Amino acid sequence: MKTALADKKGWLWIAGLLIVLIGVGYLTKSDQPKPYPPYTLDSPAPDGIKGFYTYLKDTSADVAEWRSSPEKLSSRKNSKDELLVMTQPPYIEESQVEEAYLDYIKNGHTVLMLMSNPDGMLGIKTELMPLDPETVVKDHQEQDHEAVINSMVRLRAEQDDEVLLSDDDGVIGLKRSVGEGTLIAINAPNWMTNEEILEHDHLPLVLDIFAEAGAGESQILFDTSSGRTATGGRLIDVFPDWIVALSILALVWTVFWLLYQGKRFGRVVTPREATVRFSDERIRALGAWYLRGQQYPDAVAIQADFLKFLLQERWGFHTDIHGMTLLTCW
Known part of the structure; x- marks a missing residue:
């Protein structure tokens, strides 16, 4: 009994130590910024686009986020034109996904794709150029703008394409008709990031691109949907840190409370009191001794004499009466 109490006290000390360590670790945790994937809508990091996305939501009443699969784009029933913005999307490897985007454009909508190297994306071709970040960009009205382009490629415009942006190395942005819709490709997604949108002439260039894409008349x-969520984190990142810490503490405390209450998670040991009743093991030991020593005839005779004594005491029978006589008298 003392050993069991000592074990329980030991577990309680361990549980208390763990709780103290977890609490101290949570309180002393360094206040590091939350990591975000690049080009996410709610990312305040330098490579996020929260600033421009918030600006559009404040100035336009019809800005939303598309999280469903690309295959559901073409099946949407919306009488209003739509502008789908793809900022540095992952490379599309499945042909059916690319066909879904193209069908969406052919239905009369516009896709604005900002990607550093869009070669092979939605039919866009590129050509390699030397890296020269700071450059002078000409828009479709032949006006010059200072900008930074972190890309070593330039777009290859086809005969029917409209060149929107260019520099001395080649085409930076183009506009292409696809069915009843429009595809606009820009290989400078860094212009929309929180770090660079207010640098040089990036903001006027981005606003001009959105105006050319019909942002003022379309739902944006x-x-x-291409694997990059708005938060970009794990499921546990949805909950605040204090809820996660309390949940862990509650789990640890519950386990040790169950152990303290006697709940067994391993081999079950049957206590002796559950099988021993009224000295049952002593009777078994005595019976085994009589069998091994051939003493049971004497034991039966003694028991018979004791039974005769009880009959005499209650009904007055003689102790020398035999069994058959007793049954006849009865």
């Missing part, structure tokens, strides 16, 4: 959808 930011595509986050």
Whole structure:
């Protein structure tokens, strides 16, 4: 009994120590910024686009986020034109996904794709150029703008394409008709990031691109369906840190409370009191001794004499009466 109490006290000390360590670790945790994937809508990091996305939501009443699969784009029933913005999307490897985007454009909508190297994306071709970040960009009105382009490629415009942006190395942005819709490709997604949107002439260039895409007359959808979510984290990141810490403490405390209450998670040991009743093991030992020593005839005779004594005491029979006589008298 003392050993069991000592074990329980030991477990309680361990549980208390763990709780103290977890609490101290939570309180002393360094206040590091939350990591975000690049080009996410709610990312305040330098490579996020929260600033421009918030600006659009404040100035336009019809800005939303598209989280569903690309295959559901073409099946949407919306009488209003839509502008789908893809900011540095992952490379599309499945042909059916690419066909879904193209069908969406052919239905009369516009896709604005900002990608550093869009070669092979939705039919866009590129050509390699030397890296020269700071450059002078000409828009479709032949006006010069200072900008930074972190890309070593330039777009290859086809005969029917409209060149929107260019520099001395080649085409930076183009506009292409696809069915009843429009595809706009820009290989400078860094212009929309929180760090660079207010640098040089990036903001006027971005606003001009959105105006050319018909942002003022269309519903604007930011595509986050290609594996990059708005938060970009794990499921546990949805909950605040204090809820996670309390949940862990509650789990640890519950386990040790169950152990303290006697709940067994391993081999069950049957206590002796559950099987021993009224000295049952002593009777078994005595019976085994009589069998091994051939003493049971004497034991039966003694028991018979004791029974005769009880009959005499209650009904007055003689102790020398035999069994058959007793049954006849009865």
